[in-house]
Amino acid sequence: MLILISAISAIASIFLITSLGNGIISMYASMLKTDGDIIVMQRGVADTFFSDVNRTLIEPISKLDGVASAQGVIVGAGAIDIVPIAGIYGVTQNRMSNYQLSKGDYPMDGEVILGETIASILDFPQNIQLLGTDFHVSGIYKSEIGFENGGVVIPITDAEKLFKKSASFLLVSLKDISLSSNDIIEKIKLLSQNIDVKSTTEFIDNYNQFKIIRISSGVIASISFFMGFLAIVSLMSMMINDRRYEFGIKRAMGFSKKKIIIETITEVIGLTLLAFFIAYGISLVLLDQLQQVEKFQGYLSGEIDHMLFVKLLIGSILMAVIGALIPAVIASRIDPIILINRGS
Structure with a gap:
């Protein structure tokens, strides 16, 4: 015995x-892979939390041959009412549909949607405070990814004011994932000298964290x-x-x-x-x-x-x-x- x-x-x-x-690792990787075949980060920065990429790159990237869409994401963390720390995700409007609503509507400026987990902890509030700023809760969403289900999603314009950055990274979705992304990666690199562009798979394999x-x-x-x-x-x-x-x-x-x-x-x-x-x-x-x-x-x-x-x-x-x-x-x-x- x-x-x-x-x-x-x-x-x-x-x-x-x-x-x-x-x-x-799997949860964060799943979040990045959602509509993201290519990831664009700030050059010389090892962590997505410290990266700052100009969102104006979204438009020229979207116009490249073979690109289906380009989305901006700001990832951060902070106190949310009685919860000492939780994930805060600022996303562009074309990424909002990735969060499956179980109640309410997608957020407009000054509004947030809560993951089911954190909504339950906060007892489904009508309003919350993020980093000292008041927001109205417009809806509740469900995500299989624990990080997202325990966090909040806000428009990227509001996240920009909270975290003083344009975007932590850009996620680029390709029209045909069976084709090599190397050509598109090289074209994106030519748009700015301040960015680092990799396939999402390569990024996950080499991400320092x-x-x-x-x-x-x-x-x-x-x-x-x-x-x-x-x-x-x-x-x-x-x-x-x-x-x-x-x-x-x-x-x-x-x-x-x-x-x-x-x-x-x-x-x-x-x-x-x-x-x-x-x-x-x-x-x-x-x-x-x-x-x-x-x-x-x-x-x-x-x-x-x-x-x-x-x-x-x-x-x-x-x-x-x-x-x-x-x-x-x-x-x-x-x-x-x-x-x-x-x-x-």
């Missing part, structure tokens, strides 16, 4: 830490993994050592060393697999529950991908086998009479 509980705790912690990190999140969650998960399985290896070794009497009797009865080792490893693998799938089930339940906690405003989301599942499965079995194999091999080489005497 000690080994089982230790293994479940170690495996579940890795599932949760890694999947929550992946969930944050995503790299930091991946590295941080990877380091924490690795520490948790090795600390947890260090305990498992120790417990496995203690269990095998405590069974020296059993090994001695089996050896005296004619069991081969190989058979004793295989039986031990099989038992350990079975125990580890049981712990793994219990931990997997617990992780799925906890991840689902965390998304329902109102206090987190929908910002916590986790996903366990196939690669994480396979890597952790292999790593769990490998560490458990190592923990059992070394003492089992040592015990199998000792004279059976010595094992029986020591065991007794």
Whole structure:
């Protein structure tokens, strides 16, 4: 039971830490990919929160061959009434339709629409304050992306006054996504020397904040993994050592060393697999529950991908086998009479 509980705790912690990190990346990436095949940011700025792109570029970009639309977005954060911090998204009118209204109308100047999560926290108010400025709530929207569902959307002209910038980035949608976007990227670059233009996929793969999140969650998960399985290896070794009497009797009865080792490893693998799938089930339940906690405003989301599942499965079995194999091999080489005497 000690080994089982230790293994479940170690495996579940890795599932949760890694999947929550992946969930944050996935949510922000999904937001960018909505009607965005190409992203335009300020040159030399690593974070979208500090980027400032002139919205006048939207018109010439929209006129380029192969471009379906160009949208401006301002991303920011701030206090919203009793909520200490939440996402604030200023968008151009041609992006408003991406937010599915469940109540009311899309906002005009001086108005906002609230995500369902934050609307519930604020008890569906008629008016709110954003960074000290009063706004009327014109509607409620629903989004599958936690960041957006826990935030507010306002016209980009109002966001410009709040954050003192024209746009954090521009999202460019292509008419035919099967065609290469490189030609259009080069044409957009010619419009200004102050912009950096990339495909959305390339941007997500190289975004510094995503790299930091991946590295941080990877380091924490690795520490948790090795600390947890260090305990498992120790417990496995203690269990095998405590069974020296059993090994001695089996050896005296004619069991081969190989058979004793295989039986031990099989038992350990079975125990580890049981712990793994219990931990997997617990992780799925906890991840689902965390998304329902109102206090987190929908910002916590986790996903366990196939690669994480396979890597952790292999790593769990490998560490458990190592923990059992070394003492089992040592015990199998000792004279059976010595094992029986020591065991007794």
